[in-house]
Amino acid sequence: MTVTEIEDAGKEFVDFRSKNKKTVEYLAKEFEMKKAAEAHSRTATANSGIIDTGILHTYKYNEHIFKKINVTTDGKNHGLVMVVDWSGSMGRNIRGTIDQMMVLVMFAKRVNIPFEVFLFSDSYSSELMKGGRHSSERWTHKDDGKEGDLIIDKHHLLNVFSSRMRANELHAAYINMTAIANAYDRTYGHYYGSSYRSIPNKLSLGGTPLNASLLAINTFIPEFKAKNGVQIVNLIYLTDGDSSGGNSVWKRRSEDDKTSERFGGDLKNRKTLLRDSVTKKEYEISESYYIKFSRGSTTNALVEVLRDKHSCNVVNFYIIDRFKHYDASEFSTADIPPQMILSKFRKEGHIIAENYGGWSELYLIKGGRDLGVNESILEVKEDAKRGEIKRAFSKFNKGKLKNRLVLSKFVDMVAA
Template identity: 35%
Template sequence: EFECKKAADSYARATTSRTGVLDCSKLHTYKYNEDLFKKVTTLADGKNHGLVFVLDWSGSMVDVLLDTLKQLYNLMWFCKKVSIPFEVYAFTNDYPLVPKNEDGTHGVRDLPYEKREGLLYIAEWFSMMNIFTSKTKIKDLEKQMKNFYRLASSYRKYGYLSVPTGLSLSGTPLNEAMLALHQILPQFKKENKLQKVQCVVMTDGEAAPLKYHREFHRHREHEPFIGTSTIHRNAFLRDRKTGNTYSLDCEWYEFTDILLRNLRDNFADVNFIGIRVLEPRDANSFIRRYTGWNSDSFFRMQKIWKKERAFAIRESGYHTYFGLSGTALSSNSEFDVDDGATKAKIKSAFVKSLKSKKMNKKVLGEFIELIA
């Protein structure tokens, strides 16, 4: 489907020249044919695409991590198939960035920036783990994907197997990840010589608002101390690069949308796509955040959810925010029946497999529409 759309776009951009060099093989037809020139087709350059995936590696993902990985793997295989470069990052605050001290205590890592009053605070233990890349050979990539799938499976087995250092599920530094994209996106675009970048964020929820650095005067200290403080609703976020300001008079869960608006203002050629795997009980409250409680949009979205177990919201900080049912994704989509099964059982199994595949195809179809 993606290749068909690319081919159609290429055809639309093609122009054919009908003047210039004579085609000698057609000269004998000059009495009844005016088209005697060699045809030259000029094709306008298409756009080189690349994708950056951001995966939530927090503890709240434990019930939907496997299903989220399935969607991620579908998109990664798609990228590999059509030769689109990609990088996958998982955000965490568990990965040890500094070795332990001799006494076994954790070392202290310096902040990657100079602390100044008014700057947003990025915790020392925040990391973006680059877990997959299209630069890897396909056999090595599939091995890595299997290892992470096994790892995600182990989290659902309570009293589970030991987890590699730094890969335990952690808090939710989603907002820190949004800030890190200011460095990741231009670097990825430059390294791969891309014209268009898609950024896909896969998470199960929102994160607490960031804190900011503030100067305090403490007793018995002559020099002021720069610590951290909570951001209040009467504050504004200012981007020193663009000069844009953003009011922070919002609900706590809308802080991420503000950071996404800031990203979109900085990177106009990047599509930001959200993918959220939902438990059925969470769908209505999630939809209401963007449509209101009794609006026509809410009832329309609710109807789509009940029928398709998937929906797309376009009123958030993302260009498109997909909601997917975790239970629908986890159901087996294989058409498998026992020997001697009745016609009714065969029909039921077939319809069940089609429903799951239909949902996956719908999401991939809308995704392709965004990036083709």
């Protein structure tokens, strides 16, 4: 990227930070109040075992002559790990994705919640990728690959934000990601200027190694917990499609040959078990059981492994282009018809499903411009009465939170 592009991005980020500061502060205060209330609910009164001399003279008719102490049980420390789909189909959603990402990081930094933000990609150019994306290395394993082991396809987790960053490093990261957002605005038609902006090769969009990223995160979470003293990890995935790959296992060529080949096969009408080699727990994989927004049976199983093994919340923000009546019927019940769900989606811009397809929560959200962090407009008539002004401010604040969906839902998660 050019010096001018970085300078422009720096100015834009300063404006972005200014526009979002009040909302972040508001949610930070709300979060702190909820945490204080939660701590109060964990507080109990107990005898200290030390006599209170001030009321000792009442011992004949008062059984409670010992000093009281308040005992507060330990709360759980939360951490945030966000993993973002960096595939080709995300192009038109990059601006909104980066906006949502940055306000979430701003909040986590403000309230001292440890965080790491990754992009998952198979396009990153490095020593590992020199053999080419379709080299024979993708199809054979010469290190005694065990038959039946799930294959981790070539991918990278690109760490773009971290609570380990110093203030100047974090500021530079904000500016760099703003510049990336501008570059993709130019490429995908949302750009507002006339000059050309370049996209770094290492941050070009590619496939969707979703399953591979879930396997990699499975080994990262214990490290993240240990380094940050975190008890509960809130793992947020922001994606827009199914995994490309991650559904194959190693299969030996022969009993004497130590080389293993990839084997995919058709999972329909076949009982396939995914076994965690550490916990020994098994998860059934079957493509015959279809859930519309579940992202595939293997993905579901890998998400369940994360939840069971690490006791973490695993939430998926699933970007969709459209939401029709037949989509709404996927979430309807006898009491809640599809039309009611469709109306809710059109009004609020998202639908929530709990324990869906392995995820703790699934959010179906609008993409494109609807994903962006746009400012709400405060509309108040000149002759408005006090009640009308109050309602206008309430609507204004709700609009701010609606435009920052990922952040507002994360606050709900960590303050619960």
